[in-house]
Amino acid sequence: MTMTPVAPRLDDGLSGLPDEVRAHLHSRLKVVVPAQGGPGAPPQPISATSAVPPGNGHSSSEAASKSSVKEPAGPMVVLENVSKVYKNGSQALSQVNLQVNRGDFLFVTGPSGSGKSTLLKLLYGQERPNEGNILVNTERLDRLKGNRLAMLRRRIGVVFQDYKLIPRRTVAENVAFVLWAQGFTRKEIHRRLWPTLKMVGLQGKSQCFPDELSGGEQQRVSIARAVVSTPPLLLADEPTGNLDSENSLQVIKILKKLNSIGITVIVTTHDEHLVRISNHPVVQLNNGVLRHLRC
Numbered sequence: 502m503t504m505t506p507v508a509p510r511l512d513d514g515l516s517g518l519p520d521e522v523r524a525h526l527h528s529r530l531k532v533v534v535p536a537q538g539g540p541g542a543p544p545q546p547i548s549a550t551s552a553v554p555p556g557n558g559h560s561s562s563e564a565a566s567k568s569s570v571k572e573p574a575g576p577m578v579v580l581e582n583v584s585k586v587y588k589n590g591s592q593a594l595s596q597v598n599l600q601v602n603r604g605d606f607l608f609v610t611g612p613s614g615s616g617k618s619t620l621l622k623l624l625y626g627q628e629r630p631n632e633g634n635i636l637v638n639t640e641r642l643d644r645l646k647g648n649r650l651a652m653l654r655r656r657i658g659v660v661f662q663d664y665k666l667i668p669r670r671t672v673a674e675n676v677a678f679v680l681w682a683q684g685f686t687r688k689e690i691h692r693r694l695w696p697t698l699k700m701v702g703l704q705g706k707s708q709c710f711p712d713e714l715s716g717g718e719q720q721r722v723s724i725a726r727a728v729v730s731t732p733p734l735l736l737a738d739e740p741t742g743n744l745d746s747e748n749s750l751q752v753i754k755i756l757k758k759l760n761s762i763g764i765t766v767i768v769t770t771h772d773e774h775l776v777r778i779s780n781h782p783v784v785q786l787n788n789g790v791l792r793h794l795r796c
């Protein structure tokens with residue numbers, strides 16, 4: 502393959518992209534000083550997925566990969582008495598308490614406007630709570646700023662309802678872009694790209710452009726992009742919101758597969774059917790109030 506990801510200048514490399522794509526990539530790719538290694542040294546992936554690239558999650562290797570994850574001990578996500586009121590006075594979340602353990606798969610349900618996206622935005626550091634504490638991967642989010650917040654964000658994969666792909670880049674380039682901008686070597690990009698595309702069933706579409714793909718395929722590209730850098734936490738905000746039931750099931754199946762190789766997954770959906778046919782824990786938001794529906 503001749504992969505030619507456009508070389509972004511990290512200060513200004515995203516100009517020319519649609520605003521929301523740029524906003525998404527900018528928060529993901531913000532220039533950071535690597536915690537370890539020199540420039541160009543890839544961030545340390547979780548060992549589960551570096552040892553077992555996505556797509557190789559056979560059941561025999563799952564247990565081994567789960568037990569070999571070298572992440573800090575403790576829950577992946579903790580919210581303590583978290584409230585969020587937007588500047589216009591909208592109360593999006595009220596006194597939310599939630600713990601998500603490593604390796605969990607959690608559904609967050611609730612009607613439109615109930616606070617689902619806000620909850621994920623708080624976990625991703627895109628919004629700040631007015632009250633309460635949030636811990637992600639043992640880091641207190643309120644204490645993280647600038648570089649350290651950007652480093653944490655790199656360890657969180659995010660998937661949106663509307664995909665947010667770069668329109669004039671191929672599937673391969675869209676997925677490789679994140680790695681490239683994080684300073685991964687060309688060799689490492691290739692090592693990660695193919696198993697990831699295979700895992701989402703898109704190895705045959707690597708040279709297609711987003712507008713040549715179905716909605717389901719575009720969403721699978723965005724999942725590949727979210728996990729290609731092997732984050733320990735994946736947040737998916739209504740990932741099936743624009744999809745028919747068959748494609749929705751396929752997306753959930755991929756998220757479950759990622760969970761089986763050790764990634765903690767939090768998915769919001771207002772699709773009660775998807776939640777009913779699955780046996781994962783479920784919490785529900787109603788007017789910003791969270792309650793546990795199924796543990």
Ligand SMILES: Nc1ncnc2c1ncn2[C@@H]1O[C@H](COP(=O)(O)OP(=O)(O)O)[C@@H](O)[C@H]1O
Pocket residue numbers: 587588589591592593611612613614615616617618619620
């Ligand atoms: N940026 C914002 N500014 C003001 N109000 C907002 C903003 N984002 C969301 N809200 C409000 O917060 C509430 C929760 O929104 P949201 O988290 O998007 O809900 P959901 O994702 O469940 O549809 C809604 O009342 C919404 O109008």
Ligand SMILES: [Mg+2]
Pocket residue numbers: 617618619738739
């Ligand atoms: Mg929402």
